[in-house]
Amino acid sequence: xxxxxxxxxAKSDRIKRLVDHLYAKMPEIEAARAxxxxxxxxxxxxxxxxxxxxxxxEHILKNLPIIIRPxxxxxxxxxxxxxxxxxxxxxxxxxLEAEFETVETRSADPFYISDETKKRLLAAxxxxxxxxxxxxxxxxxxxxxxxxxKHNFFTPGNYFYNGVGxxxxxxxxxxxxxxxxxxxxxxKEMENCHFGDADYSTxxxxxxSILISCxxxxxxxxxxxxxxxxxxxxxxxxxxxxxxxxxxxVCKNVPEFPxxxxxxxxxxxxxxxxxxxxxxxxxxxxxxRFDQYMYPYYEKDLKEGSLTREYAQELIDCIWVKLxxxxxxxxxxxxxxxxxxxxxxxxxxxxxxxxGRDATNDLSFMCITASEHVFxxxxxxxxxxxxxxxxxxxxxxxxxxxTGIGLPAYYNDEVIIPxxxxxxxxMDEARNYNIIGCVEPQVPGxxxxxxxxxxxxxxxPLEMVFSNGYDNGEIASIQTGNVESFxxxxxxxxxxxxxxxxxxxxxVNADNAIDYAHAKLxxxxxxxxxxxxxxxxxxxxxxxxxxxxxxxxxxxxxxxxADSLYTIKKLVFEEKRITMGELKKALEMNYGKGLDATTAGxxxxxxxxxxxxxxxxxxPDVIANTIRQVLELELPEDVRKRYEEIxxxxxxxxxxxxDIDEVDELAREAAYFYTRPLETFKNxxxxxxxxxxxxxxxNVPLGAQTGATPDGRLAHTPVADGVGPTSGFDISGPTASCxxxxxxxxxxxxxxxxxxxxxxxxxxxxEKGLESFISLxxxxxxxxxxxxxxxxxxxxxxxxxxxxxxxxxxxxVRVAGYSALFTTLSKxxxxxxxxxxxxxxxx
Numbered sequence: 001x002x003x004x005x006x007x008x009x010a011k012s013d014r015i016k017r018l019v020d021h022l023y024a025k026m027p028e029i030e031a032a033r034a035x036x037x038x039x040x041x042x043x044x045x046x047x048x049x050x051x052x053x054x055x056x057x058e059h060i061l062k063n064l065p066i067i068i069r070p071x072x073x074x075x076x077x078x079x080x081x082x083x084x085x086x087x088x089x090x091x092x093x094x095x096l097e098a099e100f101e102t103v104e105t106r107s108a109d110p111f112y113i114s115d116e117t118k119k120r121l122l123a124a125x126x127x128x129x130x131x132x133x134x135x136x137x138x139x140x141x142x143x144x145x146x147x148x149x150k151h152n153f154f155t156p157g158n159y160f161y162n163g164v165g166x167x168x169x170x171x172x173x174x175x176x177x178x179x180x181x182x183x184x185x186x187x188k189e190m191e192n193c194h195f196g197d198a199d200y201s202t203x204x205x206x207x208x209s210i211l212i213s214c215x216x217x218x219x220x221x222x223x224x225x226x227x228x229x230x231x232x233x234x235x236x237x238x239x240x241x242x243x244x245x246x247x248x249x250v251c252k253n254v255p256e257f258p259x260x261x262x263x264x265x266x267x268x269x270x271x272x273x274x275x276x277x278x279x280x281x282x283x284x285x286x287x288x289r290f291d292q293y294m295y296p297y298y299e300k301d302l303k304e305g306s307l308t309r310e311y312a313q314e315l316i317d318c319i320w321v322k323l324x325x326x327x328x329x330x331x332x333x334x335x336x337x338x339x340x341x342x343x344x345x346x347x348x349x350x351x352x353x354x355x356g357r358d359a360t361n362d363l364s365f366m367c368i369t370a371s372e373h374v375f376x377x378x379x380x381x382x383x384x385x386x387x388x389x390x391x392x393x394x395x396x397x398x399x400x401x402x403t404g405i406g407l408p409a410y411y412n413d414e415v416i417i418p419x420x421x422x423x424x425x426x427m428d429e430a431r432n433y434n435i436i437g438c439v440e441p442q443v444p445g446x447x448x449x450x451x452x453x454x455x456x457x458x459x460x461p462l463e464m465v466f467s468n469g470y471d472n473g474e475i476a477s478i479q480t481g482n483v484e485s486f487x488x489x490x491x492x493x494x495x496x497x498x499x500x501x502x503x504x505x506x507x508v509n510a511d512n513a514i515d516y517a518h519a520k521l522x523x524x525x526x527x528x529x530x531x532x533x534x535x536x537x538x539x540x541x542x543x544x545x546x547x548x549x550x551x552x553x554x555x556x557x558x559x560x561x562a563d564s565l566y567t568i569k570k571l572v573f574e575e576k577r578i579t580m581g582e583l584k585k586a587l588e589m590n591y592g593k594g595l596d597a598t599t600a601g602x603x604x605x606x607x608x609x610x611x612x613x614x615x616x617x618x619x620p621d622v623i624a625n626t627i628r629q630v631l632e633l634e635l636p637e638d639v640r641k642r643y644e645e646i647x648x649x650x651x652x653x654x655x656x657x658x659d660i661d662e663v664d665e666l667a668r669e670a671a672y673f674y675t676r677p678l679e680t681f682k683n684x685x686x687x688x689x690x691x692x693x694x695x696x697x698x699n700v701p702l703g704a705q706t707g708a709t710p711d712g713r714l715a716h717t718p719v720a721d722g723v724g725p726t727s728g729f730d731i732s733g734p735t736a737s738c739x740x741x742x743x744x745x746x747x748x749x750x751x752x753x754x755x756x757x758x759x760x761x762x763x764x765x766x767e768k769g770l771e772s773f774i775s776l777x778x779x780x781x782x783x784x785x786x787x788x789x790x791x792x793x794x795x796x797x798x799x800x801x802x803x804x805x806x807x808x809x810x811x812x813v814r815v816a817g818y819s820a821l822f823t824t825l826s827k828x829x830x831x832x833x834x835x836x837x838x839x840x841x842x843x
Contacts, residue, residue: 183215381408
């Protein structure tokens with residue numbers, strides 16, 4: 001038995017009140033940060049950009065309005081409104097101004113914004129015209145890249161419009177030596193600089209910017225200390241007064257100095273987590289191995305008798321509440337792809353130590369308990385699994401999964417550690433990995449991974465094989481020949497490979513353009529001082545200062561492509577039951593199921609272009625009439641029946657997800673069409689590209705931009721998410737589904753793979769249900785699967801929640817690499833989650 005105490009701890013009444021306060025109203029957009037950064041940048045014209053960033057960070061932290069919410073034990077809020085958000089015009093702003101009148105009513109992640117805030121933002125934003133990272137990145141992109149983005153082959157919107165984030169910094173360093181210790185490291189590096197060094201000027205400027213940034217964070221903490229003291233003087237409740245005095249004492253000490261207690265460690269951690277997201281709008285700033293770096297402070301206080309397990313649990317619960325207070329407003333299209341107000345703050349427990357021993361401790365269990373107590377989407381709790389994992393910890397994790405919260409996600413050390421070593425990490429570093437954001441493995445404190453750098457829709461190049469590079473009457477990609485002339489399946493596969501490679505290269509061009517823009521305009525000195533080896537190299541992480549520099553865009557639609565390829569191989573070339581021409585026409589006509597408004601709109605625009613090219617005037621009436629005619633189009637009965645017959649033939653074929661080697665091998669090959677070419681490219685920071693195979697929730701909005709596919713998927717419906725089978729096609733039970741997914745090469749997708757499963761609650765009932773659940777995970781991981789996550793909820797509950805959202809305000813589901821409140825998701829995403837296959841047992 002391990003050396004840990006796994007005894008459950010009761011939830012305090014305080015936590016429920018904190019959560020109720022947090023969710024009392026709609027999130028709100030505030031203008032203070034935008035105004036403050038604009039003021040600072042106006043005052044620092046002509047200075048080096050890294051110095052301007054430090055000075056603006058300083059100005060923001062000195063002047064941003066602060067608040068201590070009722071009953072808080074851990075303090076620090078980015079906005080006055082609970083779950084509010086600031087804006088970041090230095091990255092982009094035009095999209096928000098365009099959505100001022102709709103952001104409050106949009107289907108995904110709505111935000112309240114007052115008329116006064118709109119006026120303030122318009123005034124601040126005016127300065128940034130022509131100065132944003134998104135504008136600079138656009139200027140760097142090739143015309144072909146912009147064309148590919150227009151035609152929805154990929155979207156790099158994550159960093160195109162926002163900061164990068166996607167990092168785990170050295171929290172343990174701040175806990176151990178404080179920011180004063182970090183400043184001392186910087187001063188020592190300055191002493192080693194010489195006037196004649198080639199990089200003397202830029203390095204000294206960067207190091208000075210770190211000193212300014214660290215002092216700014218210290219000032220920010222002291223502002224909270226002063227506020228707590230002032231509130232204590234007025235507080236009439238003796239217990240709360242003492243809490244406020246403790247908060248004041250703690251904030252005077254951390255993060256300036258080393259943490260001396262568990263409460264100080266908790267507060268120091270939180271200040272770092274919060275201010276990183278004030279410095280930049282990047283999300284997925286992930287706490288990482290919280291149970292490991294916080295444990296020494298917990299253990300010391302427990303031994304000294306200055307801390308009870310109950311109070312330690314309450315402090316952790318308070319951090320969990322604070323993680324849900326952070327928020328971010330995205331443009332409407334991105335909000336659809338990241339629905340659920342998620343910041344993807346991944347916190348992981350368990351796994352092994354750098355010596356290869358089981359890392360389970362008390363905090364591993366208490367983190368799971370905190371997610372159960374708070375029952376909110378953040379943090380995105382994960383657990384590392386290996387052959388030496390504590391059974392007690394796995395059972396406790398399974399108990400949490402059984403609640404339906406969608407947490408934790410499970411990760412396989414036996415795959416991830418070798419994959420990181422293969423990418424250059426030492427064994428010690430790889431054993432210390434954590435997960436970033438959704439599913440992305442990283443060496444913490446040493447990596448600028450650029451995970452989620454783009455979404456690549458693998459179905460779109462497949463469409464281009466059929467259209468010979470045309471989309472909506474325009475050339476959109478390379479021409480690979482008339483598909484009806486192909487004489488073999490190998491010829492079709494070669495055309496698809498070429499379409500993939502061409503568009504992958506354009507995606508790389510987009511990502512590299514954005515990378516250069518961030519290096520030039522958005523270095524982050526505070527983040528960089530907590531990532532090795534930025535101080536030693538004298539450059540920010542955005543310029544290549546980290547030890548490990550990756551770019552990780554993710555591909556999705558593997559199941560659709562695999563099943564499509566099998567359709568073509570079987571029905572067209574082997575059995576010859578349909579011709580390629582018939583299949584092409586069936587896809588164009590959506591298998592005779594009727595053309596939707598999206599297709600009608602595309603056709604109307606093609607007609608309009610043709611009329612304009614012929615010199616004719618095209619008004620709204622022409623477009624409206626064309627759309628109406630397309631929607632009213634009726635196919636001849638024999639043609640419609642043939643298309644429906646083709647659709648039925650396709651649906652009757654074996655599908656990926658049922659442990660059928662012939663289909664599963666095509667899935668493996670389809671994944672290689674994305675993963676292998678990608679790793680041949682380099683990024684501007686001197687690192688390599690690595691593939692991920694997961695969509696966040698972009699499979700829904702990007703599916704809406706994709707026509708019908710040869711797997712039987714209808715036009716503009718979601719494509720398959722992650723590496724799992726298409727919803728409803730895995731009909732042979734969970735074990736067969738796991739066996740299929742395990743046949744993919746997960747190690748080459750070192751930016752992460754995502755495998756969603758939906759379990760009926762009865763499958764996890766009782767002790768036996770939990771044991772079988774763990775066996776399912778073990779069996780999949782024994783076959784070198786990388787990741788699993790679960791929704792444990794029945795279809796009837798989800799349908800009722802969709803119809804009566806007011807009855808289900810606390811219903812949390814697993815979306816992709818994160819959980820979210822079901823009622824905050826767009827209807828299209830809700831439908832996708834409802835459709836996912838429900839497994840009733842663990843065969």
